[in-house]
Amino acid sequence: MKCQYCEKPATFHITELTGEQGPQILHLCEDHARQFLKNGNGNAGAASSITGALAQTLKLSTAKDELAETDQKACPVCGITFFEFRNTGRLGCPNDYDFFKSDLLPLLKNIHDAQRHVGKRPRRAAAMADQHENLVALRREMQDAIGREDYERAGQIRDQLQQIEANLNDDGEPS
Amino acid sequence: MNQETDWQRFAEQSGQWLRGTGPESDIVISSRIRLARNLAEFPFIRQCSGRDRGQLENSVRGKMESLESWQNVHYVHLDDLSEIDRQFLVERQLISREIAESDGARGVAIDPEEQFSVMVNEEDHLRIQVIHSGLDLAGAYSTINRLDDELESVILYAYHSRFGYLTACPTNVGTGLRVSVMLHLPALVITQQIEKVFRSMRRINVTVRGLYGEGSQYTGDFYQVSNQVTLGRREEELVELVGDKVVPQIIEYERKAREFLVRQGSQDLHDDVSRAMGILTMAKKISSEETMHYLSKIRMGINLGLIDDIEVATINKLFIQTQPAHLQKLHGGTLATSDRNIRRAGYLQKHLSN
Numbered sequence: 001m002k003c004q005y006c007e008k009p010a011t012f013h014i015t016e017l018t019g020e021q022g023p024q025i026l027h028l029c030e031d032h033a034r035q036f037l038k039n040g041n042g043n044a045g046a047a048s049s050i051t052g053a054l055a056q057t058l059k060l061s062t063a064k065d066e067l068a069e070t071d072q073k074a075c076p077v078c079g080i081t082f083f084e085f086r087n088t089g090r091l092g093c094p095n096d097y098d099f100f101k102s103d104l105l106p107l108l109k110n111i112h113d114a115q116r117h118v119g120k121r122p123r124r125a126a127a128m129a130d131q132h133e134n135l136v137a138l139r140r141e142m143q144d145a146i147g148r149e150d151y152e153r154a155g156q157i158r159d160q161l162q163q164i165e166a167n168l169n170d171d172g173e174p175s
Numbered sequence: 176m177n178q179e180t181d182w183q184r185f186a187e188q189s190g191q192w193l194r195g196t197g198p199e200s201d202i203v204i205s206s207r208i209r210l211a212r213n214l215a216e217f218p219f220i221r222q223c224s225g226r227d228r229g230q231l232e233n234s235v236r237g238k239m240e241s242l243e244s245w246q247n248v249h250y251v252h253l254d255d256l257s258e259i260d261r262q263f264l265v266e267r268q269l270i271s272r273e274i275a276e277s278d279g280a281r282g283v284a285i286d287p288e289e290q291f292s293v294m295v296n297e298e299d300h301l302r303i304q305v306i307h308s309g310l311d312l313a314g315a316y317s318t319i320n321r322l323d324d325e326l327e328s329v330i331l332y333a334y335h336s337r338f339g340y341l342t343a344c345p346t347n348v349g350t351g352l353r354v355s356v357m358l359h360l361p362a363l364v365i366t367q368q369i370e371k372v373f374r375s376m377r378r379i380n381v382t383v384r385g386l387y388g389e390g391s392q393y394t395g396d397f398y399q400v401s402n403q404v405t406l407g408r409r410e411e412e413l414v415e416l417v418g419d420k421v422v423p424q425i426i427e428y429e430r431k432a433r434e435f436l437v438r439q440g441s442q443d444l445h446d447d448v449s450r451a452m453g454i455l456t457m458a459k460k461i462s463s464e465e466t467m468h469y470l471s472k473i474r475m476g477i478n479l480g481l482i483d484d485i486e487v488a489t490i491n492k493l494f495i496q497t498q499p500a501h502l503q504k505l506h507g508g509t510l511a512t513s514d515r516n517i518r519r520a521g522y523l524q525k526h527l528s529n
Contacts, residue, residue, distance in 0.1 A: 114407020
């Protein structure tokens with residue numbers, strides 16, 4: 001793991017208990033840790049681990065204008081903006097991993113020193129990775145249809161959702 | 176699935192993971208693994224409406240009920256519980272402090288042996304966890320992998336061909352796997368080597384936390400070691416990193432420190448352990464922090480052979496049962512802090528003096 005403020009490895013992992021927003025975890029290199037400890041909460045105080053890592057990756061790779069532009073991007077499925085993600089460290093739906101992909105890749109590299117999963121694959125979901133958008137959106141459309149008492153449409157969508165699930169056989173390939 | 180929870184019975188017994196058995200159990204309290212999973216058709220928790228969360232919880236609960244092997248599992252709807260009952264589940268490590276303190280539709284499925292639980296609507300839709308006594312990560316992983324397969328047979332997970340299991344926070348993406356081993360390291364604390372040991376661990380991507388996880392102060396010389404990275408490594412590799420590389424090394428350091436203490440000033444050590452026993456069996460009121468502190472010393476005394484008429488399992492049980500919510504459950508009603516301190520002292524006396 002790299003320091004939140006520079007490229008050096010983070011060798012100090014500090015939990016700040018007195019921050020305004022509750023406990024915060026900092027990952028710092030020796031120099032920045034010394035600076036942090038000397039200045040009290042210094043300029044490092046506002047960063048929690050994920051938002052800190054984000055701040056670092058963005059500062060390194062993104063010009064100010066670009067960042068402002070990135071911040072405005074909003075996922076068409078769940079509606080969260082990159083700015084909201086940056087502030088809370090939490091994504092809004094599975095589709096965000098594709099929608100914000102180019103912005104997330106450097107962050108994943110920073111956190112995990114990797115950008116690709118190599119572990120377990122579920123038997124059923126493997127083949128539908130790219131249908132997340134459909135599933136969340138379809139389910140929401142079904143809710144809306146129920147809301148306006150359009151039960152016929154809601155029924156159609158329910159069948160469609162069941163069809164998608166049924167199409168996933170045990171090999172993870174669409175049948 | 177079982178919907179009735181007998182809290183009294185629950186409070187009087189302790190979970191399997193506190194038996195004080197299993198490999199290296201003089202130093203390793205428990206081996207815990209958790210998996211973060213999300214449902215493909217719901218947005219992540221922060222974007223779920225109250226209605227979404229309710230539907231998600233009902234749907235998951237229904238699917239768990241449909242599983243043959245889950246018939247004895249208790250499902251607890253956390254919104255219905257009092258604060259004390261939720262705190263009680265936190266003290267037993269069956270739910271996280273975060274889910275206890277949040278609100279809205281959320282729940283937990285609990286195995287009657289308390290070896291596993293599944294939180295619904297925590298930071299992720301599902302947080303599956305397995306706890307085994309002693310150092311047994313391989314066993315815990317095989318259990319959790321089976322549970323994950325069972326759930327996956329009825330629930331469609333959010334999974335990405337490149338990023339693996341998708342999670343609300345990118346720090347958990349990929350395997351969604353967090354391995355945590357709880358260690359009792361009093362000798363490394365006394366010999367002031369603990370910082371040095373953990374400094375040497377930092378290079379290999381593990382984190383160290385106190386007994387009750389994130390943000391907690393270290394209490395009673397208990398430390399939790401976990402993996403930091405979840406993406407780009409296989410589950411088995413992560414389990415091995417913590418269970419076969421990091422933890423055995425810490426165990427070895429702790430054993431050396433214990434040997435050193437025994438060789439060096441056994442009078443000091445004897446005095447320390449005897450004083451702890453004196454206070455816990457004689458005090459008329461005692462806080463939970465002080466209790467932790469002295470129980471930790473007694474646990475060490477037992478493991479060093481200085482005390483031979485108390486079982487480690489008894490001490491493990493007292494660690495849990497002297498905590499605020501447990502004391503109140505055992506008492507059968509709410510108690511103010513000062514009353515709890517009196518009751519705690521009485522409880523300790525009863526269980527420690529022969």
